[in-house]
Amino acid sequence: MTVTIDWLAFLQVFVVAMAGAVVVVTFYAVGLRMLVRSGHAPVVSPAEFTDAITVITEKQAKRSAKAAAKAAKRNPLTQTQKRIALVAAYAAFAVCALAVLGGLLLIVFNH
């Protein structure tokens, strides 16, 4: 009995999965970075203030919202620079969404 293993398929999965995850995470992180640069630092409170160890308290959420507002006020960039950063942020999020959509379409049309 001979067992043939398609090692190339494993490599393919690794490369495709790595490329997909890197594109999604990198562009999303760039998008967040650009949002901060444009003076729109995202402050996202937890959907529910549970007693989970990683969920911040309401007090901490308010404090970070205050810090974000303060940082936005002291942003040294000009209005044009801020606008460019905001456009770049949305473009990065769009690339991220397109990568996910592309991956899903590939699966749907491949089968």
Next chain:
Amino acid sequence: METAALIVVLVIVLALFFDFTNGFHDTANAMATPIATGALKPKAAVLLAAVLNLVGAFLSTEVAKTISGGIIHEDEISATIFPSIIFAGLIGAITWNMLTWLLGLPSSSSHALFGGLIGATLVGASAAAIDMGVVMSKVVLPALIAPLTAGIIAFTVTKIAYAMTRRYDNKPDGRDGFRWGQIFTSSLVALAHGTNDAQKTMGVITLALITVGWQTSSQPQTWVIFACAVTIALGTYMGGWRIIRTLGKGLTDVKPAQGFSAEASTASTILASSALGFALSTTQVASGSVIGSGLGRRGSTVRWRTVGRIMVGWLLTLPASGLVGALAALVVVWLGQVVGVLVCAVAAVAIILAIFLRSRRNAVTSANAMSGVADSGHAVKVKRNPPPTRRQRQLAREQARAAEKAEKDAAVRVRADEGGNGK
């Protein structure tokens, strides 16, 4: 023929029950991290997971084809005994799934299914009826490689996520925004779970239909896809109440950036594997990602004892469910098809009921939660105050040097003032 039809109906019912337990068991795979970070309300998370599992089941059928047309050589087994063997295999899978659920042991529903089927085929037919090549290349090797792959990817992307958003001026870094992202990536994981796990049951039902000649191709029929999709979605939703009560308390220390990276890695690994027909365990992939992303955070160390415990649970699943499947097949072989299947069915119902009633006596705690993923979060210890990065160290050195210089200048100035006053 009537007996075969009856057994096939029993196989379909049992397979759908397995599908239900699979969804029930795996809700946490997609939703452990977003609930832990507060990205989603637990109830909303569970509902989202159920809906996306349903959608995912319709996206691809490659994994179903692997199971229905690859692992077992249908031509090596007589058509009269084959449905009973599948039945015995399912009993092995369900019993092991329920037992590990009761004991809170980490286990993979997929491997329970493969173990059950392989064990039952070995006893009910012969070793020649199993395609070892397919078992090795599409089940065993992916089981070993997939968690490692997911771990490496999660480690890399966590490093990227933190590096891209790091600030050195103590101003807001925007990492809160990863909480939004988590809603999408966890949705992707739920979708990927549907594309991989629902198909395993589709494959088993299709295999049963092929053996009795009701179908010739390995492509699942539409009603099979629909039934499996609905059942896994229902199981996912029903399994949620336990997750709400356990993950809400916070089992693992996962930050939004880390959770986002882990989910991106899990989803991409499962989706890429599903497209190529690898029937891997989503629990193992999600666990590998959680460990990898934990290691991607600064100052983290691995708790090898916890990793070892999780891996022993994984390694045990295939032979243990195989053993139960083999025992069930032995009963079928000894007592004859009809009596054997009925005895097995009664025994399985009794065991499932006993386990279910026993589980109701236990309070739901982190010890008996069904989340192997949350469990793997404990495998990595992250320091509360991580060591500084190279650039942070450099900045600190520069600040120290500047402070020292300012101090010296001040001292010189004081001395000069004193000298001036003396004159």
